[in-house]
Amino acid sequence: MAQSRQLRLGAFMRPASIHTGAWRYPGAWPDANFNFPRLRRLAQTLERARFDAFFMADHLAVLNMPLEALKRSHTATSFEPFTLLSALAGATEHIGLVATASTTFDEAYHIARRFxxxxxxxxxxxxxNVVTTSNPDAALNFGLTDHVDHDERYRRAREFYDVVTGLWDSWADDAFIRDVESGIFFDPARMHVLDHKGEHLSVRGPLNIARPVQGWPVIVQAGSSEAGRQLAAETAEAVFTAPATLADGRRFYADVKGRMEKLGRDRDHMKILPACFVVVGDTLEEAKAKRARLDSLVHYDSAIASLSVALGHDASRFDPDGPLPPVPETNQSKSGRERAIQLAEREGLTVRQLAQRLGGYAGLAIVGTPASIADTMEEWLFTEGSDGFNIMFPYLPGGLDDFAEKVVPVLQDRGLFRRDYEGTTLRENLGLPRPANRFF
Amino acid sequence: MAQSRQLRLGAFMRPASIHTGAWRYPGAWPDANFNFPRLRRLAQTLERARFDAFFMADHLAVLNMPLEALKRSHTATSFEPFTLLSALAGATEHIGLVATASTTFDEAYHIARRFxxxxxxxxxxxxxNVVTTSNPDAALNFGLTDHVDHDERYRRAREFYDVVTGLWDSWADDAFIRDVESGIFFDPARMHVLDHKGEHLSVRGPLNIARPVQGWPVIVQAGSSEAGRQLAAETAEAVFTAPATLADGRRFYADVKGRMEKLGRDRDHMKILPACFVVVGDTLEEAKAKRARLDSLVHYDSAIASLSVALGHDASRFDPDGPLPPVPETNQSKSGRERAIQLAEREGLTVRQLAQRLGGYAGLAIVGTPASIADTMEEWLFTEGSDGFNIMFPYLPGGLDDFAEKVVPVLQDRGLFRRDYEGTTLRENLGLPRPANRFF
Known part of the structure; x- marks a missing residue:
């Protein structure tokens, strides 16, 4: 197999583990999500393993889940992305730092400046990571009683992107001459006043900080709707997706890369990185046992609530230790019901096991040995399912250390993943071009 | 003299040096204001010298000064406060980190969360550092064409403060129990939903981060207007002021501490820290020569513009090397004219020297030997002129190193300044109480 195609690996680190049972796993840090020295240690391990980026999702409210589930969740609170990633910037040298920031509930000038x-x-x-924030609870924290409509949010996001990138271009790369002799600090001819007046935003500029080292920080997105895909094709350089299967992944990949080409963009200038939950064992049985153990730590109250939502049917009266009984079809959640039934059949799960799987993490997962995990990743990479992955760890630090110490060396030995960082910037490591300044 | 009263020292670090000529001083770093490794080195020096806090002023626009002056200014651009201070948090262990954030151009939920x-x-x-942002250029960067009126800004600031502190109290200090055995991560009875609906803000809460280590981060203010003083008396725990003389300082001190007592607050629960530009020499003559050298590095074009503004009269036709000629009184800037004329007379300055003083830094300054500087500070401290100072350094790193290495030991020898930090938090070091949670 050709060695030229390389995996890109992000670490999905908010929450530090997405699995609801993670904080209760034997040996895990219950406070991993909210303890700076621990997050610093994890970031440094990821950097030694040559990960491309530490990725921080974000929420602008306490997660909207029923209190009975919320009180059992280690994800209820978290650090704010810019403060955490800036602190990690001082403790690392190579790994990319991707912050989620909302185009709906923040100001373009602030966002441009912070990045x-x-x-x-x-x-x-x-x-x-450009998000439009779909959580209606967030609106209530920002003076709005109704959530902003989906299409409206995407139109604003597109304009917001134009303003932020325009502000980043406020100064030519060589504007700051700092000539001690003549006393000229910057060349005013190399400063641009944006003076944007649009449908949603009115922003004068210039930005009060020099052009970013990368020209523009790397643009990341995660939207999967029609509007989200189109925005990604127009603007994104990395996309985080959540396909359920390789076939799903390939459809998304072909669609978005096709849209890029129609827009005249080079398809290599976007890296598609599905979210992927990875559980590593020395044997397949050990890996499966780890996952079963982890799922068993999801409290039954939370678990059965998740199963009921998936089925569109109250599952609390089912025998927890029996097989899933026949469930009538309803108008709600057809695809969720179908997936739950198939999952129970495929893996022979009891009601309890199925509920705990759904209440833990039910998305794309690779559970196996370092070699079998590498096999699966290689298949995705070479069949255009993805350009790499955004890895979710089952518990911390063990699940992350297992990936770094056991899976990464196998990927490196196969020539699928770097042994050293290619450059000094995230953009260089991802193989993305540095954007030209549109004004100079 | 009693040894109980102790100086509190902040370092005014945005810009890293306020003096317009700082970046041109022999041996200075021209990029001190915008180079992270250098700012880290300065913060570490300040910490070794036991400074209370690294203070970052802020502007939400490129400074509004004439382009001819702006292009010669090292303060035109800067880091954003939260990203810089978070990065410095990882590189220091004791020094306080004070960020300026605006109540006019940001959201209470964001501010509460970031702090x-x-x-x-x-x-x-x-x-x-709670500011209402008086720069009209800032409004243009946030979708507003008219600047928000002064009283309106202060009314919003008061409500904003209530919301931010209310959000900080969203969780009891003991809310997060993380009981691995029972699977309870937090106690829902120890979470409070603010549900604020006021004149300017509507914010539901709870905040998606645990209560701050300090209960509330230390509240700092710098307003000197009637509304600013009253807000400070009601809410502030440290106040940065800009008195021109000790007499000014004592009037402000008596006024604001008196207001506090009327409100039932303990006068020791606010530290008043005037901004003070300090130039250190081994002799008085050396200190004066350093300042004259520094002032001489202010370009004459910038300098004469500053003098013209101060006099309310075009000074560009005056003989630069002659004495200040008689200047007719105008309706503009009476106090500025008066101060400039007095300064020229008192120090026997030529037009050029006067212009360069005003174009460099014309506020409160202490220029002298370590002993004479300590004398002056002691006088302020023991005559209720202040509780300490917010020090501005003339150039970097030399001006800061001189203060840390030469002045601080004298203050310590006199028992006026700590040899070791008193506690682990900024609040403990400043001698401020930890606020009770208003909901628990």
């Missing part, structure tokens, strides 16, 4: 500042402080390692 | 996050990451070292 530029993070990019300078980190020596060119910042990435912006 | 809480910085406070957790730094182990309790965050402070919030």
């Amino acid at each position: 530029a500042s993070l990019d300078h402080i980190s020596g060119g390692r910042a990435g912006w | 809480a996050s910085l406070d957790h990451i730094s182990g309790g070292r965050a402070g919030w």
Whole structure:
């Protein structure tokens, strides 16, 4: 197999583990999500393993789940992305730092400025995960009683992107001459006043910080709707997706890369990185046992609530230790019901096991040995299912250490993953071009 | 003299040096204001010298000065406060980190969250300099064509403060129990939903981060107007002021501490820290020569513009090397004219020297030997002129190193300044109480 195609690996680190049972796993840190020295240690391990990026999802509210489930969740609270990633910038040298920031509930000038500042402080390692924020609870924290409509949010996001990138281009790369002799600090001819007046935003500029080291921090997105895919094709350089299967992944990959080409963009200038939950064992049985153990730590109250939502049917009266009984079809959640039934059949799960799987993490997962995990990743990479993955760890630090120490060396031995960082910036490591300044 | 009263020292670090000529001083770093490794080195020096806090002023626009002056200014651009201070949090252990954030151009939920996050990451070292942002250029960067009126800004600021502190109290200090055995991560009875609906803000809560280490980050203010003083008396725990003389300082001190007592607050629960530009020499003559050298590096074009503004009269036709000629009184800037004329007479300055003083830094300054500087500070401290100072350094790193290495030991020998930090948090070091949670 050709060695030229390389995996890109992000680490999905908010929550530090997505699995609801993670904090209760034997040996795990219950406070991994909210303890700076521990997050610093994890970031440093990821950097030694040559990960491309530390990725921080974000929420602008306490997660909207029933209190009975919320009180059992280690994800209820978290650090704010810019403060955490800036602190990690000082404790790492190579790994990319991708912060989620909302185009609906923040100001373009603030966002442009913070990413530029993070990019300078980190020596060119910042990435912006552009989100439009679909959580209606967030609106209530920002003075709105109704959530902003989906299409409206995407139109604003597109304009917001134009303004932020325009502000990043406020200064030519060579604007700051700092000539001690003549006393000229910058060349005013190399400063641009944006003076944007659009449908949603009115922003004068210039930005009060020099152009970012990377020109622009790397643009990341995760939207999967029609509007989300189109915005990604127009603007994104990395996309985080959540396909359920390789076939799903390939459809998404072909669709979005096709849209890029129609827009005249080079398809290699976007890296598609599905979210993937990885459980490593020395044998397949050990890996499966780890996952079963982890799922068993999801409290039954939370678990059965998740199963009921998936089925569109109250599952609380089912025998927890029996097989899933026949469930009538309802108008709600057809695909969720179908997937749950298939999952129970495929793996022979009891009601309890099925509920705990859904209440833990039910998305794309690779559970196996380092070799079998590498096999699966290789298949995705070479059949255009993805350009790499955004890895979710089952518990911390063990699940992350297992990936770093056992899976990464196998990927490296197969020539699928770097042994050293290619460059000094996130953009260079991902193989993305540095954007030209549109004004100079 | 009693040894109980202790100086509190902040370092005014945005810009890293306020003096317009700083970046051109022999041996200075021209990029000190915008180079993370250099700022880290300065913060570490300040910490070794036991400074209370690294203070970052802020502007939400490129400074509004004439382009001819702006292009010669090292303060035109800067890092964003939260990203810089978070990165410094990882590189220091004791020094307080005070960020300026605007109540006019930001959201209360964002501000509450970022300061809480910085406070957790730094182990309790965050402070919030509450500003209402009077720069009209800032409004243009945030979708507003007219600047918000002064009284309106202060009414919003008061409500904003209530919301931010209310959000910080969203969780009891003991809410997060993380009981692995029972699977309870937090106690829902120890979470409070703010549900604020006021004149300017509507914010539901709860905040998605635990209560700050300090309960609340230290509240700092700098307003000197009637509304600013009253807000400070009601809410502030540290106040940065800009008196021109000790008499000014004492009037402000008596006024604001008196207001506090009327409100039932303990006068020791606010530290008043005037901004003070300090130039250190081994002799008085050397200190004066350093300042004259520094002033001489202010370009004459910038300098004469500053003098013209101060006099309310075009000074560009005056003989630069002659004495200040008689200047007719105008309706503009009476106090500025008066101060400039007095300064020229008192120090026997030529037009050029006067212009360069005004174009460099014309506020409160102490220029002298370590002993004479300590004398002056002691006088302020013991005559209720202040509780300490917010020090501005003339150039970097030399001006800061001189203060740390030469002045601080004298202050310590006199028992006026700590040899070791008193506690682990900014609040403990400043001698401020930890606020009770209003809901638990």
